Amino acid sequence: MEGARVWKRDDFKTEEELLAQIQADIDAIPKTDLIVEDVGYDPVQNPKQDFMTDRETDLVSQHLKRTIELLVDAVFNEAKTAAKLAGSTEEYLNEPLKVRWVEAYFPWTAPSWEIEVWWKGEWLECCGCGDVQKLVLDNSRLGNSIAWAFGIGLDRIAMLLFGIPDIRLFWSLDKRFINQFKQNRISIFKPYSKYPGSVRDISFWLPKDNEGQYLKLHENDLMEIVRENAGDLVESVKLVDEFTHPNTGKHSQTYRVNYQSMDRNITNDEVNLMNEETREELVQKYGVQLR
Template structure:
């Protein structure tokens, strides 16, 4: 269910420049040793392919690995799955989860397509139906996921998600299991330093599904809430910075996700402010039916490891997770959450590029430009901002101006070096998109 919980915003469906125009030399894309033919849908770039298989969350001494281990240990009796292949079909990624045909997540502006039949998964839920179909009843699934996105301190085109689900029988036995587990979890939380701002399990705006008995659905929703309140205690209870003896505050909010009902978001009050942590809900029955496990009901949650790790470890820039600088990697030890100590702050250097698009052009999406920058300069770009856009009233030609902030995480960049780097970006822009530099 992570796609429902982690989609950060909706975007307009836009046609992007095809791979054949931007990357005309190769005829195949090689990912993890397998070659895939390219076609007019292909938009995955070399910079993204280079990240496939890194599996940062599987390094026990990496911040993502430390967090992954902490969550896995909390759900110690859940089957924890890792290392699933990142190349999936549109059916796995979208159709099996009930995505409508016009959902923005399907757009080539949002997702990295290898060809029309394959893409890099955009969420761990691409494996959800197959996991339910194997008969898993209590499971965690962790993986690297890929989305075309802007460049800034909190967004990166490769990140890591973790989702969990628990399945209960829809009949009397399932109800008894739920009641017993709810009593156990409630007793644990009653003894714990936590204050919960709750919402009704079911409401007219957050209802049970027609296929579910409302009383049973309410028990499932309660089990979900109790389970995640306990997880919030594990992650944040001793680290909230509120002072000795001050309880952790957790807030539940009604939400809408296409793939769960009822649905919720969870926030914690951490170091003086409310922070969104994850989304969750009762799984749509059609998902379980599609997995051929009817007569069951399930809850699921999904979270982004980077989002939580940046909070817990005080890591200010998402690019740092990919750093191999010993000044970063040596700060972390398996099993320990420690505060990141900045080892340097190098000055930023801004460069602008203004250009005319081809007349009658369908346009150049912001994510096209960000991918070009990443492919050209790697992680030397700290952020990219569109600072001007207009259409000439006489020629009807469109103009855009982007500001690129170049800043290395590991060393100072001279102005001459940045000029040379930026010149490569401008050259690539002209070659791959046929723009006219202003």
């Protein structure tokens, strides 16, 4: 993702009016609680451009940095909130956000910088930016203007926001990945196994309670039993079929259990044993009649 801000000199009668407008734009940027390590620019290694005055360079650069800091503050605080909602208690979630500016080189801006964020114990490079080169403005038919621009990798930011460990997952068509995310909502990625799962169906007739009503079982009830027998080797439990017999009136349910390990292949013998233990416990705990 790229962004830019342009001030056209022709829109102002004097340079002082232009500078006053840029200063007003800076003052209008909301303040953040970021801890900022700022840096200027080296006149030799990272020089300003001759077509901009010193004051123009200073103000445009200030506006650039305050804008990027506001963006970083919003993005990383959203990431903290999402992690807390997901149940994380890591120390970094309670630490103030720190950023630092580092001088850099890009062919389309001068002076140029990168902003880095202190995140989970290390400095992370977020985006490159700087005051736009005169040639770029001329080629954009903005010759008599001054501007700044930035570029940021959305995939990198998304990885931080959603806790995604591998960039290759963005090209995955696996529904276990795709279905974890909804529009306008930040949720932390839940890892899933790269090893194949093994599916078993459990079908049974439900018993009646003391009032003659058929027992009501839910996926959570079955999941509790499966977890007791299979632990972390159960990936999901879903109700896949439910019907009432037209002649007897008996009520039936079928649940599909997916057994899957995060770190190894599990054998059919293991799955059969866990599934049989679950079936037996269903009979003992709820009095169902297995089909």
